Amino acid sequence: MANSINEIYCLGIESTADDFGVGISTCSGEVLANISDGYIPEKGGIHPREAARHHAMVASDVLDKALNQAGIKSSDLSLIAFSQGPGLGPCLRTGATVARALAAYLNIPLVGVNHSIAHVEIGKLKTNTTDPITLYVSGGNTIISAFNSGRYRIFGETLDIALGNCLDVFSREAGLKHKKGIPLGAALEKLALDGNNFVLMPYIVKGMDVSFSGLLTSAVTLLRQKKYRLQDLCYSLQEIAFAMVCEVTERALAHTEKKEILLTGGVAANNRLQFMLSLIAKDHGVSFNKVPLEYATDNGAMIAWTGLLAFRSGVVTPIEKSMVKLRWRIDRVDIPWIT
Amino acid sequence: MDNLIILKQLQKGAEATISLANWYEKKVIIKSRKIKKYRHPQLDERIRRFRTIHEPQLIYEAKKAGVPTPTIFLVDTTNMLIIMEFIQGKQVKYLLPLLSKTERSKLCFKIGELVGKLHFYGLIHGDLTTSNMILDDYDKLFLIDFGLGEKQNELESRGVDLHLMKRGFQSTHNQFANASFRDVMSGYSNVIGEPFTTNILEKIQEIELRGRYVEERKLK
Numbered sequence A: 001m002a003n004s005i006n007e008i009y010c011l012g013i014e015s016t017a018d019d020f021g022v023g024i025s026t027c028s029g030e031v032l033a034n035i036s037d038g039y040i041p042e043k044g045g046i047h048p049r050e051a052a053r054h055h056a057m058v059a060s061d062v063l064d065k066a067l068n069q070a071g072i073k074s075s076d077l078s079l080i081a082f083s084q085g086p087g088l089g090p091c092l093r094t095g096a097t098v099a100r101a102l103a104a105y106l107n108i109p110l111v112g113v114n115h116s117i118a119h120v121e122i123g124k125l126k127t128n129t130t131d132p133i134t135l136y137v138s139g140g141n142t143i144i145s146a147f148n149s150g151r152y153r154i155f156g157e158t159l160d161i162a163l164g165n166c167l168d169v170f171s172r173e174a175g176l177k178h179k180k181g182i183p184l185g186a187a188l189e190k191l192a193l194d195g196n197n198f199v200l201m202p203y204i205v206k207g208m209d210v211s212f213s214g215l216l217t218s219a220v221t222l223l224r225q226k227k228y229r230l231q232d233l234c235y236s237l238q239e240i241a242f243a244m245v246c247e248v249t250e251r252a253l254a255h256t257e258k259k260e261i262l263l264t265g266g267v268a269a270n271n272r273l274q275f276m277l278s279l280i281a282k283d284h285g286v287s288f289n290k291v292p293l294e295y296a297t298d299n300g301a302m303i304a305w306t307g308l309l310a311f312r313s314g315v316v317t318p319i320e321k322s323m324v325k326l327r328w329r330i331d332r333v334d335i336p337w338i339t
Numbered sequence B: 001m002d003n004l005i006i007l008k009q010l011q012k013g014a015e016a017t018i019s020l021a022n023w024y025e026k027k028v029i030i031k032s033r034k035i036k037k038y039r040h041p042q043l044d045e046r047i048r049r050f051r052t053i054h055e056p057q058l059i060y061e062a063k064k065a066g067v068p069t070p071t072i073f074l075v076d077t078t079n080m081l082i083i084m085e086f087i088q089g090k091q092v093k094y095l096l097p098l099l100s101k102t103e104r105s106k107l108c109f110k111i112g113e114l115v116g117k118l119h120f121y122g123l124i125h126g127d128l129t130t131s132n133m134i135l136d137d138y139d140k141l142f143l144i145d146f147g148l149g150e151k152q153n154e155l156e157s158r159g160v161d162l163h164l165m166k167r168g169f170q171s172t173h174n175q176f177a178n179a180s181f182r183d184v185m186s187g188y189s190n191v192i193g194e195p196f197t198t199n200i201l202e203k204i205q206e207i208e209l210r211g212r213y214v215e216e217r218k219l220k
């Protein structure tokens, strides 16, 4: 498969949170491999150090599988990319260590990639969009961003916890279990389908920002009171939380006058959220684009692809500048590949 | 409505449709909060009703605080619309990049003074973007769009109000965001005083850190 002499192969490593992923991309935007292994906590949320231990244990296996899937040898690689932040310290450091070792061993350049930017870039690639307003919603991030004068700018974000975190904490409190292939959000979505009684809870929007902690506290309190059916609470929680991110996305859309909406991140898998955003898009005469699930959740392919974009514009990360950045914001990074 | 002649739709804003109309030979704005089909009907009705009633109240309070706002002529909670004075002028969003450095600095100082007056009086605007500021043809600066406003005087709310404006500057007016926000804060300080301005700047910094990637919250 991999024979063209001109082709550049980039291997990307993703390890910001509970997934360890390896992807391989080419310059033309082809994804040759995208393998991931997720850590599932026995109980409670992610324990960063346990997740990091998981990543270290599966790393060589995931790397092997990715190279196999791509049908190339490690010596065919020209570039190693890794997610340098934002994320959980121990997890990020494990991925970075693997990346540094590989780059040094193969004697090829290293590129540190901003995880949030990678979500946007792979989303644009896979949906054929060029200049979208992006709603990125996952367990650790809630960001509404769009490109403006050299960088991805943040138009809206959460003032406290992330949307996915809000859904997960509630689900766990309700006794739902995270199983392989069925994340907590999916379990909650399924229950919500059987809800029909709307329960009003705090709806908090400030300009283009949202706040979920009041909603979460209220939902958990009502759950413990056992006054409502769980299905109705799941349903109402989704309706309110999604309406909040939809409202700020619409506000950012009106403000920026962009013509495309892009939905990505783990929560992008939710059908109800997709439908709500598609209605907004229709209403404003813009296109709605959802990133395919494989590329919407954390994955290595997005890191590989973004690493290539950066590398082609002359960006490399010398080892001494490759420390991980736990709170690296999307708007702190110059984007030389968009002109 | 009697004698109301709609001239044209000016804008499809974030949450409302804005039309220019003639009403007894006077130009007016109709701000209509249409049904959002994506929202649950009960939630939608509640949000639209709340904001339709709230916005005129706050617009009136802001006037009392000495901040120019459009005069409200009619509030209709059946159709969820507000009829208000038309401010003939330019949206600051489009104006700001066209100004010279000194003019821009003066306008930002003025913005800061108005926000200072609001906060001093115990009001929060709730959506301080340059889309929601109009400089009229006589060079008088107006604040509009109080639908997300609140009567509040907590440091936290004031901090969030200014944080939103600062980030709005960074995302929309990056070339001069930092200088402009500094000018806004000197106008603010001019009204509300130095000590409080120092406090609020610290608060803004604290708020900025919160939205960043945070570790999962665990329930107690």
Ligand SMILES: Nc1ncnc2c1ncn2[C@@H]1O[C@H](COP(=O)(O)OP(=O)(O)O)[C@@H](O)[C@H]1O
Pocket: B010, B011, B012, B013, B014, B015, B016, B017, B018, B029, B031, B070, B084, B085, B086, B087, B088, B091, B131, B132, B134, B144, B145, B146, B147
């Ligand atoms: N009283 C007014 N006079 C002139 N223009 C107005 C007036 N009210 C609104 N507009 C214009 O319409 C736009 C949207 O109105 P706004 O009240 O901000 O609604 P939204 O909540 O949808 O943002 C404003 O940005 C402004 O350009």
Ligand SMILES: [Mg+2]
Pocket: B013, B014, B131, B132, B145
């Ligand atoms: Mg507005």
